[in-house]
Amino acid sequence: MSIPADLKYTREHEWIKDNADGTVTVGITDFAQGELGDIxxxxxxxEGTDFSQDDTFGTVEAVKTVSDLYAPVDGEIVEINEALxxxxELVNDDPYGEGWMVKIKLSEASQLEDLLSAEEYExxxx
Known part of the structure; x- marks a missing residue:
C-alpha cells in the first residue's frame, strides 16, 4: 500500500496535493480504493461548485457499496477528472495519478496545515 510523503491526507481517506498555484488536487487513497474494491x-x-470543508463533493460506487467523498478544504471545484x-477503474489502478478526482481553488490556504501528514495518516x- 502506497502513502506518498509529499501529499496531505484526511481521516476520511482523501489525499490532497498542493499545486502551489492556489489550487489543490484531490483523490482517494490507495487504502480507500483497496477497501472499496472494484470501482x-x-x-x-x-465545476463551479462551492463548498465548505467536510461537505460532500461526490460519491464513489464500488461493486458492493457507495461511499461519499468529503471536501478536505473550503473552495470551488475548478476542474473534474472527466476520464473517470x-x-x-483508474481510481483502482492509479489512485495518486490518473485516478485523481477534482481540482479545488482554495478559499483558505491555512486549512492545508490542519490536514494529516503521511505518517499521521499511516x-x-x-
Missing part, C-alpha cells in the same frame, strides 16, 4: 462509477459535483466517467489506518 464501477464516480459521480462528482460540477468512462474509466472509473497511524489512522494502522
Amino acid at each position: 464501477v462509477f464516480v459521480e462528482l459535483e460540477p 466517467e468512462d474509466e472509473p 497511524e489512522v489506518i494502522a
